Amino acid sequence: MKTLAAGMVVVALGGLAGCASPTVLEGKYSEADGWRKGTVVEIGLATSLKRPSFYDCRAEASDAEGDTPYVMVAFLRNGHPYARAAKLPADAQLQVGDKVYVNFKDCNAPIPKRNS
Template identity: 35%
Template sequence: MLQWCLGCATVYEGRYAFNDGWRKATVEEVDSAARLQGTALSDCRRDASAVQLLSGQFALVSYADFGHLRRRIVTLPPHPRFHAGDTVYIRFRSCSGDVAPRAASSP
């Protein structure tokens, strides 16, 4: 029975498991904490350190959550660079820069 259940878990590109909080998302905007224009109920700037707020990059991303479009402001890792329109994976409950580019062939 356990083997049957393990086969049901969605894993994107072999490493981003849905059950671990990874979701497909689209970057809407990228900027510094102070200059980011978009808003979202879930905003990682609230938990960011002073250093992150001064020098870090943040992104407004949108993703589907059980049929509902959600928006979240996430902390971006220093590399790679992300731009508006990029398709990414995010860990939707993480503010630790858990953002990864999606492969070009990933729908």
Template identity: 35%
Template sequence: MSNGKMISQVTKRNEPTAVAPSVWPHIKLFAKENRMKRSSKYLLLTPFLVVLGGCQTIYEGTYDRDAGWRPGTVLEVGSADQVTKKPFYDCRPTLSSAEMSASKFAVVRYSYLSRPRKAVVPLLLGSTWSPGDPVYINVRNCRTALEPRAMSAGHND
């Protein structure tokens, strides 16, 4: 019998028939390496599947994280000159000077990659946001209004 046949016989039947005693430890090692290679493939796939499953987050059934929505809290409200000067995300440069003078702005604290960030966003005319209000902010679109967030949503920004 050739070594190839002996290996296949041993791995299929899991018994050392027709194999010299000095060859058996090497065959067992070969079979163990194959099992380790197969199991390592599954171990490599596991984090991938976890990430894919965790990527889709929709807040309160409406606000999709992939579309830019983040839970946040209003820190301050005021004119363009009164609010924070150096936020992480600033909508003021995208507005005309007429829009800047006619608008009120809110500074909103939110989390980005597990780090606290601040954004300056324009408020709609007549909105009544005040510091401490829980909101949803769209960090991808400056023209999207802040949306109220339920306190029971369980999000700490």
């Protein structure tokens, strides 16, 4: 009986430790740092994006950036849908529907494509 109880404690502790460990996507995008899997849903000028964005980097856009393209990325955070509006990186060849990583905490973070 004691062996069964000790085994159950070990299994329970292992399960808790697994849930407490940080999630790292592709070995470099930590969820603790704000990275989430997302999908590009819209690309356009800062003022032309239609979808509302909870995490919005357009407030930082100046009038001098009137022709700078922005990207809207939909993602889940704690199981709830959100969107991030961010400046489209010059070297990112993103299209609507692309699967990407997005950092909802950092407006200057890159928006890399996901491998899967």
